Amino acid sequence: MRTSRSVIRFLLLCTLPCSLVAQVPTPESVLGHRVGADSMLADWGQIGAYFARLAAASPRVRVDTLGVTTQGRPYLLVTITDSTNLARRAELMAAQRRLADPRTLEPAAEGALEASQPAVVLISCSIHSTEIAASQMAMELAWRLVADSGEAALLRHVVVLLVPSANPDGIDIVTDWYRRTRGTPYDGSSPPWLFHPYVGHDDNRDWYMLTQPETRYLTRVLYHDWFPEVVYDIHQMGGNGARMFVPPFADPVNPNLDGMLVAAINEVGAVMAGALADSGYTGVAHQIDFDLWWHGGNRSVPSRHNMIGILTEAASARIASPARLAPDALRQPERGVNYPSPWPGGWWRLRDIVDYELTTSEALVRFASREHAAFVSRFVRLGRRAVEAGRTQQPAAYVIPPAQRDEGARAQFANLLIAGGVEVRRARTPFAAGGREYPAGSLVIPLAQPFRAHVKDLVERQAYPARSAYPGGPALPPYDVTGWTLPLQMGVTVDSLGAPVAGDLDPVDSVVATPGRISGAGAVVLLANRSNGEATAVWRALAAGASVAIAPAPFEAGGRTWPAGTLALRGRSARAVLDTAARALGFDGVAVPRLAAWPGALTVTHQPRVALYRSWNANMDEGWTRWVLERLGVPYTTVTDSMVRAGDLAQRFDVVLLPSESPAAIRDGRRPGSAPPRYTGGLGKEGAAALRAFLDSGGTLIALGEASAYAIGDLGVPGSVAGAARRGGGAQPADPSRFSAPGSVFEAEIDRGHPVASGMDSVTAVYFIQTPILNAAPGDRVIVAYPRDRNPLLSGYVEGVEALEGHPALLEAPVAGGRGRAILFGFRPQHRGQTNATFKLLTNAILYGAARTH
Numbered sequence: 001m002r003t004s005r006s007v008i009r010f011l012l013l014c015t016l017p018c019s020l021v022a023q024v025p026t027p028e029s030v031l032g033h034r035v036g037a038d039s040m041l042a043d044w045g046q047i048g049a050y051f052a053r054l055a056a057a058s059p060r061v062r063v064d065t066l067g068v069t070t071q072g073r074p075y076l077l078v079t080i081t082d083s084t085n086l087a088r089r090a091e092l093m094a095a096q097r098r099l100a101d102p103r104t105l106e107p108a109a110e111g112a113l114e115a116s117q118p119a120v121v122l123i124s125c126s127i128h129s130t131e132i133a134a135s136q137m138a139m140e141l142a143w144r145l146v147a148d149s150g151e152a153a154l155l156r157h158v159v160v161l162l163v164p165s166a167n168p169d170g171i172d173i174v175t176d177w178y179r180r181t182r183g184t185p186y187d188g189s190s191p192p193w194l195f196h197p198y199v200g201h202d203d204n205r206d207w208y209m210l211t212q213p214e215t216r217y218l219t220r221v222l223y224h225d226w227f228p229e230v231v232y233d234i235h236q237m238g239g240n241g242a243r244m245f246v247p248p249f250a251d252p253v254n255p256n257l258d259g260m261l262v263a264a265i266n267e268v269g270a271v272m273a274g275a276l277a278d279s280g281y282t283g284v285a286h287q288i289d290f291d292l293w294w295h296g297g298n299r300s301v302p303s304r305h306n307m308i309g310i311l312t313e314a315a316s317a318r319i320a321s322p323a324r325l326a327p328d329a330l331r332q333p334e335r336g337v338n339y340p341s342p343w344p345g346g347w348w349r350l351r352d353i354v355d356y357e358l359t360t361s362e363a364l365v366r367f368a369s370r371e372h373a374a375f376v377s378r379f380v381r382l383g384r385r386a387v388e389a390g391r392t393q394q395p396a397a398y399v400i401p402p403a404q405r406d407e408g409a410r411a412q413f414a415n416l417l418i419a420g421g422v423e424v425r426r427a428r429t430p431f432a433a434g435g436r437e438y439p440a441g442s443l444v445i446p447l448a449q450p451f452r453a454h455v456k457d458l459v460e461r462q463a464y465p466a467r468s469a470y471p472g473g474p475a476l477p478p479y480d481v482t483g484w485t486l487p488l489q490m491g492v493t494v495d496s497l498g499a500p501v502a503g504d505l506d507p508v509d510s511v512v513a514t515p516g517r518i519s520g521a522g523a524v525v526l527l528a529n530r531s532n533g534e535a536t537a538v539w540r541a542l543a544a545g546a547s548v549a550i551a552p553a554p555f556e557a558g559g560r561t562w563p564a565g566t567l568a569l570r571g572r573s574a575r576a577v578l579d580t581a582a583r584a585l586g587f588d589g590v591a592v593p594r595l596a597a598w599p600g601a602l603t604v605t606h607q608p609r610v611a612l613y614r615s616w617n618a619n620m621d622e623g624w625t626r627w628v629l630e631r632l633g634v635p636y637t638t639v640t641d642s643m644v645r646a647g648d649l650a651q652r653f654d655v656v657l658l659p660s661e662s663p664a665a666i667r668d669g670r671r672p673g674s675a676p677p678r679y680t681g682g683l684g685k686e687g688a689a690a691l692r693a694f695l696d697s698g699g700t701l702i703a704l705g706e707a708s709a710y711a712i713g714d715l716g717v718p719g720s721v722a723g724a725a726r727r728g729g730g731a732q733p734a735d736p737s738r739f740s741a742p743g744s745v746f747e748a749e750i751d752r753g754h755p756v757a758s759g760m761d762s763v764t765a766v767y768f769i770q771t772p773i774l775n776a777a778p779g780d781r782v783i784v785a786y787p788r789d790r791n792p793l794l795s796g797y798v799e800g801v802e803a804l805e806g807h808p809a810l811l812e813a814p815v816a817g818g819r820g821r822a823i824l825f826g827f828r829p830q831h832r833g834q835t836n837a838t839f840k841l842l843t844n845a846i847l848y849g850a851a852r853t854h
């Protein structure tokens with residue numbers, strides 16, 4: 001039965017005699033099907049419409065649109081609490097801010113707030129859109145919380161911040177694909193494209209880097225508006241094991257997490273597991289796969305803000321289609337303390353997932369309401385302990401000096417700390433600290449602040465404590481990456497101080513790059529090309545008709561010596577473009593009247609024509625490549641399997657760029673029968689032949705990470721693969737090479753004489769994850785290499801590091817007698833949009849591919 005809007009208005013007008021139950025519409029009455037019914041999904045429009053109806057009908061519900069998503073959909077936050085709480089929402093938010101920072105809290109106010117303040121719980125659904133049950137469950141959870149008159153007392157002591165989807169675009173991407181394939185041989189398959197327009201599944205690895213608008217909206221709610229005590233992130237995992245993972249998490253525990261917080265996570269997990277067991281639900285597993293080491297997820301970043309970060313992972317069905325599992329097809333853990341009641345097997349449906357998730361969500365809301373004073377009190381104590389640790393332990397403060405090599409990266413780094421709720425201050429006057437002099441304008445981050453764990457874990461170098469499956473056996477892979485040190489990845493200088501900075505410090509709420517300028521007069525502008533802003537400026541200048549020459553050797557001009565790799569830009573409108581860019585993006589250049597000729601110099605006279613390969617495997621690295629190129633202002637054309645197979649690439653493109661993807665995935669694509677035929681089969685032999693013809697006719701192929709092995713193995717690019725990192729995701733059999741580096745930062749040395757090294761220092765940090773180790777062939781030119789004489793690990797973990805030492809990290813392999821060339825990356829230059837320090841190697845490689853000798 002459908003309830004019309006006018007009926008709801010009428011019911012609202014007669015509030016006194018009417019019971020709440022009669023007023024609030026059930027999800028079924030709006031959707032036309034029961035939540036979680038086989039093969040039925042509500043799309044984002046229907047989910048939004050339901051919450052709008054609910055908010056219109058109930059004084060306990062408020063719906064806010066936090067902004068628009070990447071594709072323009074509304075991003076929703078639903079607040080559910082007692083109507084008196086909702087009426088004093090601003091007051092509650094202000095109180096949460098004070099609770100989050102105990103330095104602002106009077107002892108008397110603390111006692112009063114512990115008694116009166118409701119607990120605040122944020123529940124985030126379906127950030128991974130194929131894990132779609134929670135987005136559906138959210139409607140029934142909200143209805144249950146507000147429709148049952150027995151819940152009035154419950155909602156007095158808890159505010160539920162419900163995010164029906166942390167990636168609304170993906171709900172429609174998956175729902176649309178599911179509806180198109182439902183009842184066909186491809187029923188229940190995953191879409192052949194990313195379910196977040198840029199970053200796909202990595203949308204839950206963006207919570208400190210904040211590259212996407214969806215991440216930024218929720219980050220504002222968490223660390224600027226609401227400061228919840230609990231953040232519950234609801235996921236699904238593979239379908240043939242345990243039915244649900246519930247905390248406690250697996251080891252190791254990151255040393256920056258307070259033990260009191262870890263205990264609180266375990267306590268909430270136990271309450272959830274107890275509720276599941278009481279309801280007769282089986283197959284609940286603890287301490288599998290998901291660890292407390294990794295930073296960057298929607299439950300792990302809150303845990304570095306004194307918030308109880310909870311993750312559950314339910315077994316998946318086939319999107320919304322039921323799955324049947326025979327008991328002997330199940331891969332479930334042994335019955336034991338961490339797996340008390342194995343699941344007997346049988347049918348597993350979307351509604352089963354909804355039921356498990358409703359049970360854990362309601363258990364959390366009830367527990368937080370009942371124990372609200374304890375949640376509030378612990379939140380305050382955790383903040384106080386963090387402040388105290390910052391006062392008594394090292395380091396005492398971080399300093400970010402101004403005028404760095406990449407001002408854009410410096411400002412971006414400071415701004416994402418501020419967005420993450422970190423207190424950043426700016427020195428009004430020069431000061432000395434740690435034996436160094438710092439100018440006015442230096443940014444100071446005192447560590448005696450409540451969100452100390454977040455900033456400390458981003459700045460310091462990780463030392464992942466490896467664990468083995470058995471003594472002497474290979475290391476167990478971590479859940480995600482092992483190292484992420486952001487100043488290394490971004491190429492930003494951050495100093496650690498042993499004592500607090502005494503001096504004039506102003507609070508800062510945003511940081512901009514110090515404006516740069518082009519000095520001097522003349523027809524040629526020289527750029528050192530040290531920042532990513534310069535790459536953007538070069539592309540803008542090319543679009544305005546400029547030419548760009550790359551200095552093949554050091555030279556003198558304008559009264560100074562310029563290194564090899566310096567860029568010389570010529571063109572009538574170039575100066576104006578560069579003046580504007582230098583101011584906005586924070587770099588300097590020098591104009592000179594003329595230059596001595598550079599014999600054999602490479603010159604780019606048009607915007608490089610870039611083909612960016614997109615497979616139908618929904619490859620996240622492709623999305624990140626796209627995102628980084630767009631952010632830097634580098635145009636590209638997406639090419640799919642059929643477009644590559646059609647050939648004639650050399651006529652249309654200077655550069656073909658292959659994002660990191662395994663050779664088998666590029667070659668064979670999706671298995672025939674797993675998706676409609678146009679999305680299966682990969683590049684195949686025809687595609688490989690077309691790429692080889694492109695190289696033979698003088699094209700430049702840039703292969704990132706795993707795609708380098710494809711270039712060598714399938715295209716005959718000179719070089720070889722020495723070994724590859726073992727993949728994560730469970731214990732692996734011993735690998736003869738014993739090499740493993742599952743997401744680590746390494747040091748690498750650069751040949752600054754190569755044009756692709758333009759603007760780089762002689763040493764850089766590179767990000768390594770699931771990447772082949774390369775060997776150069778005779779005639780190849782090594783541009784970047786791992787050092788031979790020392791362990792290159794800077795942050796994270798490596799096993800069997802000798803397999804890496806001395807190997808190329810980036811090389812140029814000439815093809816067809818040097819007519820064409822491949823640039824092979826043995827690392828990830830644009831990893832998750834975080835590695836600003838090496839973006840330039842990618843843009844330089846593109847520039848190099850379009851350059852000709854004049």
Ligand SMILES: [Zn+2]
Nearest residue numbers: 128131235236
């Ligand atoms: Zn997930």
